[in-house]
Amino acid sequence: MSNYIDTHVHFDALRGIDAETALRKAVDGGVMRVVAVGGSIAANMSAVSLSAAHAGIVWPAVGYDRDCAGSSPPMADLEDCARQKGVAAIGEIGIDLHYSPDTETDQIALLESQLDLARRLCLPVIVHCRNAEEQVGHMLKCHSRLVAPTMSERIGVVHCFTGTAKFARVLLDCGFYLGFTGIVSFRAAEELRAVARSIPDKRILIETDSPYLAPVPFRGKPNEPCLLPFVAKALAEARSVSQDHIAEVTTRNAEMLFCPADAGKSS
Ligand SMILES: [Zn+2]
Numbered sequence: 001m002s003n004y005i006d007t008h009v010h011f012d013a014l015r016g017i018d019a020e021t022a023l024r025k026a027v028d029g030g031v032m033r034v035v036a037v038g039g040s041i042a043a044n045m046s047a048v049s050l051s052a053a054h055a056g057i058v059w060p061a062v063g064y065d066r067d068c069a070g071s072s073p074p075m076a077d078l079e080d081c082a083r084q085k086g087v088a089a090i091g092e093i094g095i096d097l098h099y100s101p102d103t104e105t106d107q108i109a110l111l112e113s114q115l116d117l118a119r120r121l122c123l124p125v126i127v128h129c130r131n132a133e134e135q136v137g138h139m140l141k142c143h144s145r146l147v148a149p150t151m152s153e154r155i156g157v158v159h160c161f162t163g164t165a166k167f168a169r170v171l172l173d174c175g176f177y178l179g180f181t182g183i184v185s186f187r188a189a190e191e192l193r194a195v196a197r198s199i200p201d202k203r204i205l206i207e208t209d210s211p212y213l214a215p216v217p218f219r220g221k222p223n224e225p226c227l228l229p230f231v232a233k234a235l236a237e238a239r240s241v242s243q244d245h246i247a248e249v250t251t252r253n254a255e256m257l258f259c260p261a262d263a264g265k266s267s
Pocket of ligand 1: 008010037092209
């Protein structure tokens with residue numbers, strides 16, 4: 001059976017299932033490791049404590065997402081949290097002008113201060129971007145120039161990628177990974193599948209973004225990390241390769257990004 005790594009799970013938002021059960025089902029289904037993303041003070045704390053209880057299986061990420069913009073969340077608290085043992089990334093962070101166009105200035109400032117934190121702590125970033133390719137592209141270009149010498153394969157990922165081919169090119173040039181979700185399995189996502197075909201193996205990651213975006217044939221239901229193989233299957237079909245190949249390269253990439261000491265261990 002192939003091994004998978006789910007690089008984006010909101011354990012604090014799971015519906016109808018607790019984190020322990022979701023993890024057990026994931027591991028039983030070949031999803032051997034997961035990134036538990038934060039985004040608020042509460043989500044960050046729960047990601048860190050889940051990883052303490054499941055060391056080696058759960059990699060925590062901590063950050064303030066765009067919903068925190070405008071409320072001046074305490075950066076010192078985030079830094080304390082990010083310095084805890086095992087924290088694998090700053091995330092999720094980013095800009096969403098689809099849902100929150102009114103707080104653009106605050107979202108930009110919050111993202112900038114967290115990119116700065118990631119640079120100081122030498123941690124990769126997990127970035128959300130919706131209707132903000134111009135702004136995010138510019139900020140990530142600057143960020144990658146500053147960290148590239150030390151963090152070349154570990155700069156970060158733009159998760160749940162649904163952007164244009166042009167934006168994908170900008171991100172690849174910056175050394176970023178692109179995270180693909182169940183959206184690649186949606187019937188209407190032909191444009192996204194075309195972009196997904198053009199990304200080199202060494203830059204793709206897969207994620208469920210649970211509890212959101214369940215892949216076909218579970219579309220519309222609450223998502224869980226154990227459904228990650230369906231994302232791999234859709235991406236494999238889009239790229240005309242085997243599902244095993246997707247499992248292998250995305251596992252290697254996730255290890256490289258989030259835990260370089262683990263690279264190669266699971267193959
Ligand atoms: Zn997310």
